Amino acid sequence: YYMKAEMRWDYLKEIRMDNNTNTPHIQPMSLGMIGRKENGNLFSMFDALCMSRSVENESRQPEEEKLDPLLVALNSSRVLMTYFKLSMEQVVKKLNTASSVQVLNLPSTSKDRSEDILDFSPDLLVGEDRIALSFGPVKKEERVRVKMQEYHVEIAAKKKPAEIGSRSLSGIDYVLDWMRSTVKSEDPYVLYIFYELLKKSPHFKIQRVKNKFQERGKDPSDENPTNALINLILLYPPTEECYKQTQLSKIGPFESSRVGEELLSCEVQLTLKDFHTIKELQHIYYDVDRSSNENFILWEPIFLSQDTLEKKDPSVLKDLN
Numbered sequence: 001y002y003m004k005a006e007m008r009w010d011y012l013k014e015i016r017m018d019n020n021t022n023t024p025h026i027q028p029m030s031l032g033m034i035g036r037k038e039n040g041n042l043f044s045m046f047d048a049l050c051m052s053r054s055v056e057n058e059s060r061q062p063e064e065e066k067l068d069p070l071l072v073a074l075n076s077s078r079v080l081m082t083y084f085k086l087s088m089e090q091v092v093k094k095l096n097t098a099s100s101v102q103v104l105n106l107p108s109t110s111k112d113r114s115e116d117i118l119d120f121s122p123d124l125l126v127g128e129d130r131i132a133l134s135f136g137p138v139k140k141e142e143r144v145r146v147k148m149q150e151y152h153v154e155i156a157a158k159k160k161p162a163e164i165g166s167r168s169l170s171g172i173d174y175v176l177d178w179m180r181s182t183v184k185s186e187d188p189y190v191l192y193i194f195y196e197l198l199k200k201s202p203h204f205k206i207q208r209v210k211n212k213f214q215e216r217g218k219d220p221s222d223e224n225p226t227n228a229l230i231n232l233i234l235l236y237p238p239t240e241e242c243y244k245q246t247q248l249s250k251i252g253p254f255e256s257s258r259v260g261e262e263l264l265s266c267e268v269q270l271t272l273k274d275f276h277t278i279k280e281l282q283h284i285y286y287d288v289d290r291s292s293n294e295n296f297i298l299w300e301p302i303f304l305s306q307d308t309l310e311k312k313d314p315s316v317l318k319d320l321n
């Protein structure tokens with residue numbers, strides 16, 4: 001029993017990739033070039049949304065129109081959010097409904113010896129499922145501007161590239177988590193199975209993996225070594241049927257020649273249920289701790305309704321009860 005339990009934990013370490021194979025880690029959409037002049041023409045939102053496809057000069061926006069790259073990224077994320085959710089839900093459903101690990105036909109999901117073959121545990125569930133999926137809102141403007149400035153400083157210090165090929169880069173190109181999701185499980189082995197399914201999905205390409213589980217106990221300054229952060233690139237829908245279920249269908253018809261084209265970077269966090277609960281409890285005080293306003297708790301009460309001052313428990317406390 002204990003050997004199998006250790007094996008299940010060991011698989012957390014297998015959620016990994018060589019992050020040096022596809023550097024720099026940037027948005028596929030050329031956000032940093034919006035509003036810049038390239039070869040005498042203004043690089044526009046249209047160029048960014050078309051990514052690497054050739055664009056006729058007459059299709060460019062007029063020079064006097066100044067587009068905010070942050071606004072382009074924000075609205076692109078809003079358009080793609082439905083598709084992102086649909087794609088993640090398909091992977092989760094496949095894992096939750098599989099009769100066994102073996103029917104998923106994944107590589108390296110068991111050790112070499114037949115007696116050590118691992119399968120799903122009927123006792124390690126989140127509610128009635130093996131994994132649970134949730135989504136965060138599109139990243140807020142104020143947080144993006146902070147990250148953009150941090151990346152601008154790194155670019156200026158030559159810690160990050162300022163260009164790649166003919167594409168100029170700025171801070172916004174390095175913001176990869178406009179669309180975010182969380183997958184939690186009671187079983188560490190199941191998180192590994194989910195990662196393997198992500199790699200096989202026709203909707204995603206793995207861009208970067210930061211597995212903090214591997215670093216547990218190594219860095220005392222890291223307060224949250226309790227997850228694996230995976231940056232994904234959302235790909236153009238593989239079928240017309242899938243395309244019609246997304247907001248993309250309101251922009252134009254399905255183009256088979258674009259299948260697999262890189263659209264936008266997004267993020268999924270893999271964590272264990274108890275770690276997630278602890279983090280949610282800590283998050284109750286997150287805004288209070290970050291605020292420089294000594295009266296913040298009066299403006300934004302935690303355990304009272306802002307409208308009536310009646311007692312109100314945060315949702316995570318209700319879930320625990």
